[in-house]
Amino acid sequence: MMSRLLVGASLALTVLAVPTLVFAQAQDGQHPAARAAMKACQPDRQALCKDEQPGGGRILACLKAHEDKLSADCKAALATMPAKGQAPQGQ
Template sequence: MIACRFAAIVLSLSLLAGAQPAAAFDQAVIGYCKSDIQRLCPDVQPGGGRILQCLKSHKQEMTVGCAQGLAKLKAGMGK
């Protein structure tokens, strides 16, 4: 019984640790593109890459700051 609880706790912590980079990426996108998200994707629910997909679909309408921020994030992912 104790082993099962321990395994469940370890699994939960590992899932949370794995989610942190994605959450940090989402926060960075919001930081760079908050006004664009509000203007171009007001009804898009966060999560699952939906906001990023929406921004990509409005690439021609993005502000320079948002586009540069996304390029910076993309370059950082390659490291």
């Protein structure tokens, strides 16, 4: 009986904690313009770069390689991104 209670409590904590941790990880250290570009370019990424593995700037390079096919929202969002290694303003 006690083990069922512990398993249930552990499961409940996991269900509550995991989305919070994933969201926090995605937000930490990421420039606000980069987050906006990820959101704006998601449909373009799915259509044009779905086979690209994340990391090393591969997705961004793929999007730039297909610049003529990008949506207006994605193009605008990419134009606001800082240069690589540039800190957000105010830091």
